[in-house]
Amino acid sequence: MAALGAWGTAVQRGRLWGAARALWGWRRPQRALGQDAGSAAEKKDAKPSFTDEAVQNLLYKMTGLDLQKVFRPVKQELKPPKYKLLTEAQLEEATKKAIKEAKEKLTMPPVLDEREPIDDVLAEDKILDGIETTKYIFTDLTYSIPHRERFIVVREPNGVLRKATWEERDRMIQIFFPKEGRRVIPQAVFKDEHLVTVFQQDRHEDILNMCIAQFEPDSADYIRIHHRTYDDIEKHAKYDLLRSTRHFGGMVWYLVNRKKTDGLLIDMIHRDLLDDATSLITLYHMLHPECQSAKEAEERKLQGVDLIKVFAKTESQKEGYIQLALQAYEEAMATTTGS
Amino acid sequence: MVQLGSRLLKGYRGGHVVIRFALGGCTNRPFFRIVAAHSRRARDGKYLEQLGCLDPLPNARGEKVAGLNLERLRHWLGCGAQLSRPAEKLLGLKKATD
Numbered sequence: 019m020a021a022l023g024a025w026g027t028a029v030q031r032g033r034l035w036g037a038a039r040a041l042w043g044w045r046r047p048q049r050a051l052g053q054d055a056g057s058a059a060e061k062k063d064a065k066p067s068f069t070d071e072a073v074q075n076l077l078y079k080m081t082g083l084d085l086q087k088v089f090r091p092v093k094q095e096l097k098p099p100k101y102k103l104l105t106e107a108q109l110e111e112a113t114k115k116a117i118k119e120a121k122e123k124l125t126m127p128p129v130l131d132e133r134e135p136i137d138d139v140l141a142e143d144k145i146l147d148g149i150e151t152t153k154y155i156f157t158d159l160t161y162s163i164p165h166r167e168r169f170i171v172v173r174e175p176n177g178v179l180r181k182a183t184w185e186e187r188d189r190m191i192q193i194f195f196p197k198e199g200r201r202v203i204p205q206a207v208f209k210d211e212h213l214v215t216v217f218q219q220d221r222h223e224d225i226l227n228m229c230i231a232q233f234e235p236d237s238a239d240y241i242r243i244h245h246r247t248y249d250d251i252e253k254h255a256k257y258d259l260l261r262s263t264r265h266f267g268g269m270v271w272y273l274v275n276r277k278k279t280d281g282l283l284i285d286m287i288h289r290d291l292l293d294d295a296t297s298l299i300t301l302y303h304m305l306h307p308e309c310q311s312a313k314e315a316e317e318r319k320l321q322g323v324d325l326i327k328v329f330a331k332t333e334s335q336k337e338g339y340i341q342l343a344l345q346a347y348e349e350a351m352a353t354t355t356g357s
Numbered sequence: 358m359v360q361l362g363s364r365l366l367k368g369y370r371g372g373h374v375v376i377r378f379a380l381g382g383c384t385n386r387p388f389f390r391i392v393a394a395h396s397r398r399a400r401d402g403k404y405l406e407q408l409g410c411l412d413p414l415p416n417a418r419g420e421k422v423a424g425l426n427l428e429r430l431r432h433w434l435g436c437g438a439q440l441s442r443p444a445e446k447l448l449g450l451k452k453a454t455d
Contacts (some may be wrong), residue, residue: 060395066389152420153413153419153420153421154420154423155420155421155422155423156423156424156425157422157423157424157425158425158426159409159424159425159426160426160427160428160429161426162428169427171392174418179446186420190422193422194424207450250364
């Protein structure tokens with residue numbers, strides 16, 4: 019029989035894993051950032067993070083609010099539609115309520131760094147070597163502790179007692195504390211060769227929703243699937259698929275960090291979303307303050323179309339396309355104001 | 358009705374609380390529940406509290422899964438519960454070579 023060993027009694031001495039990992043408790047990222055206050059403060063001044071209010075405002079503005087898309091029919095039980103007769107005022111109120119609910123639906127899922135792998139040996143008991151043929155996984159089922167602090171350890175057949183890896187942890191927690199929408203073993207669709215099929219069918223939003231349900235935000239699989247999706251969207255310029263969904267902010271953050279914003283900028287200008295284009299460039303300047311267009315914008319206090327022009331000249335690779343798109347936009351504006 | 362009551366409210370003479378394995382599952386498929394119960398009760402009978410479980414058959418990844426509610430285990434051990442031999446071996450409070 020395998021043994022928990024001295025570790026079983028060590029529980030008396032309290033939690034071995036402490037609050038040392040600032041990543042834990044991602045549901046309240048502000049508190050986690052505050053824990054290592056010194057380094058976090060420097061990081062915030064040097065480089066804005068995903069959770070900053072200014073950044074979130076910009077990303078939220080760019081996401082758009084297409085009520086038709088947000089509340090499009092989800093697969094559910096078939097019920098006959100209900101019709102209501104409303105006055106103008108009541109209709110306005112109903113729209114305001116819908117906008118509020120849409121805002122909640124559009125809360126962006128967190129963007130975190132990849133978690134470091136766990137490899138920590140708690141005990142090595144040579145006397146247990148060879149007694150068992152399989153390994154034992156012990157999970158602490160105490161109800162009141164958060165999942166991040168739960169003890170999950172593995173006793174190998176060679177007598178080594180080690181902490182469980184992140185994948186083992188996620189599996190065990192799903193077995194004993196099942197969460198809706200999550201499976202114990204992740205589905206095969208999350209493998210790279212099958213993601214290609216998903217992208218061909220233009221189902222980026224569905225796969226991202228499934229990924230959020232299945233994986234933790236700081237797991238390697240979550241980050242890999244999100245990055246693959248964003249890369250595919252950027253390659254084929256399918257930005258509109260994610261517009262007005264909660265994934266748009268994450269995608270923009272990814273692209274701006276890697277300076278691949280040209281396609282998105284052209285798409286926004288084509289759809290006459292000049293405000294979004296300017297917010298995108300403002301975000302770019304916030305994240306890369308040392309670039310030339312940021313300095314020029316700072317000096318000359320540029321707004322609107324001028325900002326885009328300066329950005330196109332200095333930072334972008336597809337300068338020609340952006341100029342063309344801007345020209346087309348200005349001509350369209352001229353004809354509408356003229357006619 | 359009266360007969361049911363006398364079975365459920367059984368009072369024993371002597372006996373103590375033990376933490377042991379209660380066997381469940383189906384034919385050729387055992388499954389143990391780690392349980393705090395009176396020593397005079399049936400093995401699979403009424404228990405005081407379930408403290409965890411153990412699956413003796415390895416799963417697809419070659420692991421034997423065991424769950425233990427350590428907080429309640431501590432409580433019962435503090436109340437003076439005894440442990441059965443397999444339970445002691447699982448918790449590592451007894452030499453596994455016995």
